[in-house]
């Protein structure tokens with residue numbers, strides 16, 4: 001069945017529908033990962049976004065029910081150059097078409113994703129619609145004008161507090177739309193984990209007397225979450241804090257910093273980041289559209305990580321207190337696993353290891 005991708009700038013692309021045959025409206029972003037489409041589809045940080053994959057063949061190893069980052073796909077829509085119709089892998093349980101159909105996610109294939117990515121890179125991230133219908137110009141305009149994504153965290157956060165047993169450090173994890181591998185990374189380190197809904201109060205969180213607090217990744221603009229930022233302010237100074245992606249952005253706002261939107265974001269598995277603690281360059285997994293602004297942070301905070309592609313801030317650390325955060329994904333999934341040393345750093349920090357606590361530049 002024919003389908004059209006309509007961009008906010010008026011450009012259209014013709015392709016073929018797959019997955020749920022209907023319509024999807026969202027912010028069009030691109031991901032440069034060559035593999036990892038399952039993890040990408042199910043990463044809650046993509047809530048409200050239509051993801052286009054720059055790698056030209058998607059779906060070739062099919063879908064299994066292990067490599068998922070949350071129970072269901074969270075992308076609003078999916079764009080590929082070519083969909084593999086006959087997946088082949090020993091763990092493959094179904095094909096991508098059936099999977100997206102089952103979860104009502106609209107997708108389009110046959111799109112020149114290279115041209116589309118170039119448009120986004122030059123003009124910036126913009127909204128888009130994928131549809132099998134003919135929609136009138138005014139209706140399209142109205143849909144774009146009405147589109148909002150500021151309640152995305154509310155949609156994906158856990159509704160209830162839940163606990164995962166363990167004999168190690170007790171971590172209060174605040175779920176803004178958490179990826180499964182963050183939990184697995186803590187579990188692998190024997191942590192006892194209590195997961196809280198995004199809008200939990202500082203009192204509720206501190207009541208369990210955790211050894212440390214992890215602020216998770218999540219969708220949307222951190223500035224749409226002033227209440228959460230206030231809660232984080234109340235947590236600072238009380239417990240060691242580790243923030244990842246949205247958690248890093250919210251922590252930065254709570255510390256008095258500022259964030260802004262990147263032109264087209266960072267989404268992929270091979271972004272070079274320098275850890276200024278040890279001067280090593282790591283290859284990181286990324287998925288974000290917002291970033292902490294340079295020179296916006298108070299003097300007791302140092303920039304600990306820098307993106308080597310565009311020099312943007314990739315991590316911060318408090319000079320005195322056990323507080324640090326990164327913009328990229330130490331839990332990988334998809335992408336290189338070489339950054340999971342940061343979970344070890346968090347554990348050491350909770351054990352009172354001062355060396356992990358702030359760099360003196």
Ligand SMILES: NC(=O)CC[C@H](N)C(=O)O
Pocket residue numbers: 045216217218219220221222244245246247287288289290291
């Ligand atoms: N992965 C994330 O946590 C993304 C953070 C935020 N939603 C952004 O796009 O910048």
